[in-house]
Amino acid sequence: MNYAEDQSTLAVQVARLYYYQGLTTEGIAQELGLSRPKVSRLLAHARQSGLVEIRIHDPQEGPQKLEHDIQQRYGISQVKVVAVPPNSDEEEWLQRVATFTANHLNGLIHSEMVVGLAWGNTLDAISRQLNPKRCTNVDIVQLNGSGNVYTISNFYTSEIYSRFAQNYGARAHFFPVPAFFDYPETKQAMWQERSVLRLIELTERANLLVYSVGAAGARVPSYVYAEGYLEAKDFEELDREGVVGDIATVFFRKDGTYQDIPLNKRATGPNLSLFQQANHALCVVSGLGKARGLHAALIGRFMNELIVDEPTARALLQF
Structure with missing residues (x-):
């Protein structure tokens, strides 16, 4: 020891x-x-380090009532609602959720684990709040590519995985492909390469998946929608398909379905069945613009644990 x-x-x-x-x-x-x-x-x-989690049970039924209602409505086993100051803005909500999640992760991540992460603004915020915990033989895996037409190597996303790896003394496994290929045939060819197959196999062995729900209309814009990954024709296609959000750049509709969405055939994120079947799929969401997408993701059963800020939790229950 x-x-x-x-x-x-x-x-x-x-x-x-x-x-x-x-x-x-x-x-x-x-x-x-x-x-x-x-x-x-x-x-x-x-x-x-997450060995102790302090939870305040409010007799006035604040966050705990919301947690119970979300669990009952969606059949999800674990929900944590993070209280935020009155009259605070969404940037503050995200920071509160990120700090809570960073502490919570130290109770989940331990030696001999594979952890899959989907990059984005939420994971970036969490990575900046991590508390050092030394582990052995931990693999941090990038779930989806992050390159675009301007560069295949994305410093923004690589920093997220590097922070996690450094925090836990882990190995970072980067996925050096675009977020979206131009042609489905290119993806099919790449998915036959041994280096890609090895990364996919590692992803499928993940003990823990950590990710958020992306949404085009979020007040704090989801990175993939705001940084040139999608063209006008892509947004038109997503609108025609009734898409309300994505997980790891794989899109889903308001009823939680994701099959046969054309853009998903070019996306490098995993099939969303990975999240449905995972031992521990932790979704972290902050912001009212993501409530609709979160509702659909819960219907699709893409998570078994949710961390969400209090105003977004209240908005969620309005659907």
Whole structure:
């Protein structure tokens, strides 16, 4: 057992004494032969690393009521609604959700794991709030290509995966292909290459998938809709197909269906059945413009855990 594991084990022991048995920091220090500052640092480590999650159950039925209602309506097992300050804007909501998710991930990501990530504004925000946790033999996999007609190598997306890899001492596996090919035949040919097949096989073994729902009308614009990945004819096609959102640049309609959408044949993201069948599919959403797409994604059962800000959760339940 290395130093980091020793610290985590001791932090759990301290947290149990503090939260379960009600001991003071002085009492814990005496019982374990530690200094009070050491106990305080261990408690802080337990919170920051995700070993402890503090949830406030509001008797006035705020976020917890929303969580229950979403679970009941959509049949999803885990929902976490993040409270935001009154009169705050959507940028603040995203930061609150990103900070909450970053702490939550430390309770989910551990040694000997494969984690698939779909790039975008939400994952970028999360990557900037991560709390260091050293793991061994963790693979961080890019779920979909990020190149466009201007460049095959996208610094914005590579930074997201690099931050995650550095935070967890993991290996980053980049997907050096465009977000969309010009022709379906090009994708079919690329998907026969051994290097691509290896990455797809790694994706299919992922223990955890983390992603958001993209939407064209979001107030904080989804990256793929705002940065030149789609042309006017593509937007017209998506409108004709009744598309309301995407996951990893694979599009879906308002009823949660995604089959036979022409643009998906050129998209490099995984078939959405990957998210339906995943052991742990964590979707993180913030912003009222994404509520409609989130509603469709929940109907399509593309997640089994959701983290969402409180105003968006309320908007979701209006559908």
